Amino acid sequence: MIEFENSYLQVWVDQDLHLMHSEWLRNVTSDEYRQGNILLTEMLHQHAIRHWIADSASLGEICPEDVVWTIQELAPRIIYSPVLKIARVSGEDRISYVKFKEFMEKASINAAGSLEVRQFISYKEAADWIGQITS
Numbered sequence: 001m002i003e004f005e006n007s008y009l010q011v012w013v014d015q016d017l018h019l020m021h022s023e024w025l026r027n028v029t030s031d032e033y034r035q036g037n038i039l040l041t042e043m044l045h046q047h048a049i050r051h052w053i054a055d056s057a058s059l060g061e062i063c064p065e066d067v068v069w070t071i072q073e074l075a076p077r078i079i080y081s082p083v084l085k086i087a088r089v090s091g092e093d094r095i096s097y098v099k100f101k102e103f104m105e106k107a108s109i110n111a112a113g114s115l116e117v118r119q120f121i122s123y124k125e126a127a128d129w130i131g132q133i134t135s
Contacts, residue, residue: 001013001014001015002015002027002043004043004046006040007025007026008024008025008026008040009022009024009025009028009032009036009040010023010025010078011023011039011043011047012023013038013043013047013127017051018047018048018050018051018082018093019049019050019051019052019053019130020040020043020047020049020051020052020053021052021055022040022052022053022054022055022056023052023055024056024057024058024059025058026052026058027058027059027060027061028059028060029063030062030063030066033059033062033066034066034069035134036071037044037074038077038132039075040054040079041077041078042060044077044078044081044083045081045082046084048082049081049082049083050082050083050084050085051130052082052083052085052086052087053072053088053089053123053126053127053130054086054087054088054089055088055089055126056088056089056090056091057078057089057090057091057116058091059093069112073086073092078115079115083115084114084115084116085115085116085117085118085127085129086115086116086117086118087117087119087120087126087130088117088118088119088120088126089117089119089121089122089123089126090119090120090121091121091122092121098105100102117131118128
């Protein structure tokens with residue numbers, strides 16, 4: 001098992017299951033947001049991740065410039081990675097849920113072929129969905 005943690009992001013990778021779990025630990029600056037996401041996408045490629053539980057419940061809102069960066073820079077890195085399923089945990093924050101849904105439409109991520117992304121309120125729901133895939 002591979003683990004990474006800093007003041008704002010925690011990640012673990014189960015190489016046998018090709019599974020990654022990431023959790024944003026707090027609101028982040030623009031630099032932290034970009035650095036963290038670059039690290040995550042590098043890990044997707046490096047470890048041939050097929051299933052990703054991305055817990056963004058504590059992330060908070062990102063600035064408009066980072067939304068543009070996410071669509072133009074981050075989305076292609078994810079689309080062209082080995083990942084097949086992303087389970088995003090948004091918590092009870094309806095605004096985050098709706099904004100992510102809008103982002104998905106703008107980035108055309110679900111139209112990218114084999115990549116499937118779903119949002120969940122709890123980690124348990126996300127893990128149950130991923131568990132159906134990996135078992």
